[in-house]
Amino acid sequence: MEAREGSSKEIEVYLSVDVEPDCPPYLWTWRGIEEGMPKLIDLFTEEKVLATFFVTGDTASRYPQMVECLVENGHEIGCHGFSHHPFRTFDEERAMFEVAYTNSLLRKFAPVTSFRAPYLQLPERFLPLLAADGIRTDSSRAKYKFCDKPNTSAPTVQRLPVSATSSILRLPSFVRDPLLRWLRSPVVLFVHPWEFVDLTRHPIRVDCRFRTGDPALRDLRDVIRVLRDAGAAFRLVQDFREAKGN
Numbered sequence: 001m002e003a004r005e006g007s008s009k010e011i012e013v014y015l016s017v018d019v020e021p022d023c024p025p026y027l028w029t030w031r032g033i034e035e036g037m038p039k040l041i042d043l044f045t046e047e048k049v050l051a052t053f054f055v056t057g058d059t060a061s062r063y064p065q066m067v068e069c070l071v072e073n074g075h076e077i078g079c080h081g082f083s084h085h086p087f088r089t090f091d092e093e094r095a096m097f098e099v100a101y102t103n104s105l106l107r108k109f110a111p112v113t114s115f116r117a118p119y120l121q122l123p124e125r126f127l128p129l130l131a132a133d134g135i136r137t138d139s140s141r142a143k144y145k146f147c148d149k150p151n152t153s154a155p156t157v158q159r160l161p162v163s164a165t166s167s168i169l170r171l172p173s174f175v176r177d178p179l180l181r182w183l184r185s186p187v188v189l190f191v192h193p194w195e196f197v198d199l200t201r202h203p204i205r206v207d208c209r210f211r212t213g214d215p216a217l218r219d220l221r222d223v224i225r226v227l228r229d230a231g232a233a234f235r236l237v238q239d240f241r242e243a244k245g246n
């Protein structure tokens, strides 16, 4: 990993979790929340790291105690829309509902200033909706999608793009670790609770199912240790401040 040009040598790492039904749009069951999430929370506690959990409103209304547990453990709660349907299919009214209603549910537990759209797809026309509902940082863009151009005329919401897709963390270490070291600060990684449930026999995309379950948990622990050994400082999205000139 490399520190950002012109900044101090510190590498900022933002660990994040997209909290949603299992592997949408393929499964829509809840084993990730019920079986994967407790293991994930324990892992973060054992490794003494905090993460930003982007929670869908649907998940929060079904599992309020899980949200409470995240807040009690010091993690940040962010908004991941309500239904986990893609924002490109929404009109303005539906998009506003997905953001504002979910924020109203989540703000019963903690302040919410961070947002990530499902499938990392947010039409730029919806950025003002985020700002109007108190979102300061959007993490819906992906550095690895080359056609994903930001709208620089909407400066009220700062952008913190994702650095790598979640399945990369489950690759063998001899492939994964060089990729991790190649990423530039700020490094934004994400996982899903359903990756920590064994989905290897489910009829879903191979990148969604390979090495899911306990291997994925071991992989994430290794990733945290590799990053820590490389001098990473783990941060919450709510504390991100965009560098001038970005």
Ligand SMILES: [Zn+2]
Binding pocket: 018, 019, 020, 080, 084, 117, 118, 119
């Ligand atoms: Zn998602």
